[in-house]
Amino acid sequence: MRHRTAGQVDVPLAGDVEAVPPAAPDGAGGAAGFGVDGLHRRPARRAAEMFDDHRMHHAIIYGRRMALPADEEIRQAPKVLLHDHLDGGLRPATVIELADAAGHRLPAAGAGAAGDDAAGALARWFVDAAGSGSLERYLETFEHTVAVMQTEAALHRVAMECALDLAADGVVYAEVRFAPEQHLEGGLTLEAVVEAVLSGLADGAAGAAAGGAPIRVVALLTAMRHAARSMEIAELAVRYRDVGVVGFDIAGAEAGYPPTRHLDAFEYLQRENFHFTIHAGEGFGLPSIWQAIQWCGADRLGHGVRLVDDIDLTGGSGRLGRLAAYVRDKRIPLELCPSSNVQTAAATSIAEHPIGVLRDLRFRVTVNTDNRLMSGTSMSREMRLLVEAFGYDWPVLEWLTVNAMKSAFVPFDERLALIEGVIKPGFARLRHS
Numbered sequence: 001m002r003h004r005t006a007g008q009v010d011v012p013l014a015g016d017v018e019a020v021p022p023a024a025p026d027g028a029g030g031a032a033g034f035g036v037d038g039l040h041r042r043p044a045r046r047a048a049e050m051f052d053d054h055r056m057h058h059a060i061i062y063g064r065r066m067a068l069p070a071d072e073e074i075r076q077a078p079k080v081l082l083h084d085h086l087d088g089g090l091r092p093a094t095v096i097e098l099a100d101a102a103g104h105r106l107p108a109a110g111a112g113a114a115g116d117d118a119a120g121a122l123a124r125w126f127v128d129a130a131g132s133g134s135l136e137r138y139l140e141t142f143e144h145t146v147a148v149m150q151t152e153a154a155l156h157r158v159a160m161e162c163a164l165d166l167a168a169d170g171v172v173y174a175e176v177r178f179a180p181e182q183h184l185e186g187g188l189t190l191e192a193v194v195e196a197v198l199s200g201l202a203d204g205a206a207g208a209a210a211g212g213a214p215i216r217v218v219a220l221l222t223a224m225r226h227a228a229r230s231m232e233i234a235e236l237a238v239r240y241r242d243v244g245v246v247g248f249d250i251a252g253a254e255a256g257y258p259p260t261r262h263l264d265a266f267e268y269l270q271r272e273n274f275h276f277t278i279h280a281g282e283g284f285g286l287p288s289i290w291q292a293i294q295w296c297g298a299d300r301l302g303h304g305v306r307l308v309d310d311i312d313l314t315g316g317s318g319r320l321g322r323l324a325a326y327v328r329d330k331r332i333p334l335e336l337c338p339s340s341n342v343q344t345a346a347a348t349s350i351a352e353h354p355i356g357v358l359r360d361l362r363f364r365v366t367v368n369t370d371n372r373l374m375s376g377t378s379m380s381r382e383m384r385l386l387v388e389a390f391g392y393d394w395p396v397l398e399w400l401t402v403n404a405m406k407s408a409f410v411p412f413d414e415r416l417a418l419i420e421g422v423i424k425p426g427f428a429r430l431r432h433s
Contacts, residue, residue, distance in 0.1 A: 069392075078401065087158075089373055098158075126141055139253065150185045155193060156203070163204025178197060180236065248274065281303055281306035286309055307358070337382075338382055338386065339376075339377045366400060
């Protein structure tokens with residue numbers, strides 16, 4: 001039985017009321033429906049209805065029809081990326097070359113092919129294998145990328161190419177995360193792993209700037225939630241806080257490995273005034289999100305897509321449970337990764353991804369890639385998919401981008417400088433081109 005509290009207010013979704021203007025700036029007030037947390041997802045409206053509603057809502061503003069962003073325009077837009085795994089973003093050709101040097105046997109995909117054909121076949125294998133509908137199966141694909149990232153030279157190369165690839169895609173700020181404990185099989189120390197990656201990111205950013213595509217790229221250190229090294233990795237992150245490491249994370253399979261297993265690490269980070277995010281609400285439900293926030297004190301939620309389980313969508317309105325209301329009221333950022341969420345069955349399709357509802361209800365929504373190799377994606381592609389599914393126009397894409405920059409782990413002055421000096425002018429040029 002689902003209980004209701006007195007004074008509960010329904011929040012209309014975009015398209016359910018006539019002539020609704022674009023979303024207010026993040027943090028603006030609005031009606032809120034506060035119910036008691038419901039533990040079962042309510043079915044969203046049909047994808048076609050959602051698509052039509054969002055196109056109407058975003059493509060017609062104050063009686064003036066606006067053209068939706070084109071693919072090349074989206075690539076040119078300044079983008080911000082908060083959730084991107086280093087070992088999930090390798091170039092397929094690099095995987096092949098590093099595997100050959102390391103003597104690592106890759107999947108049979110592309111056997112007998114050479115050059116671009118082999119790289120293309122391997123890229124397809126990663127996407128197909130990751131699209132099994134299971135987070136656990138999805139994570140198995142990393143056995144091959146991690147295996148070829150066990151030397152300083154390999155880590156430097158992968159990090160450098162990561163920065164170059166993101167810059168070429170129009171990303172102006174990126175937080176790239178990796179788990180140092182995953183790269184010790186070749187005899188490296190934790191410190192050597194971190195320094196190789198930071199050096200590679202810096203060299204990649206320098207090369208991108210020289211090519212006319214400046215990018216600010218920093219790192220998050222990740223601890224594996226099934227292991228027992230989170231305190232060690234947290235201390236490592238703090239030691240490198242002034243040379244490029246801006247945050248901490250835990251990742252891996254959620255089921256059976258709650259974030260509270262690493263509570264000592266999170267308490268240490270809070271004492272050190274250090275930022276951290278937690279993978280939660282991707283492969284597991286509301287309890288994972290609740291623990292990440294209320295027990296561990298996460299600054300952001302890695303994915304958090306299952307927060308929709310605490311929103312009652314019956315009748316075309318959004319009634320927020322206690323947890324969802326808390327996340328929205330506190331402006332806790334959601335690092336949503338649409339393509340990845342579909343692959344791991346956290347969402348059934350892009351058109352039915354909860355990002356549409358969460359954005360309409362004014363959550364602090366951000367758009368991310370997660371693992372570019374496994375999803376065959378980029379920030380430009382993720383944005384294009386949202387334009388196609390929800391009819392998002394330039395004001396909405398800018399809103400999402402500013403949300404991400406406001407939620408970054410670099411100092412406030414740097415965030416503000418990028419918003420006012422790069423992001424807003426970049427979108428203004430595109431809107432008026």
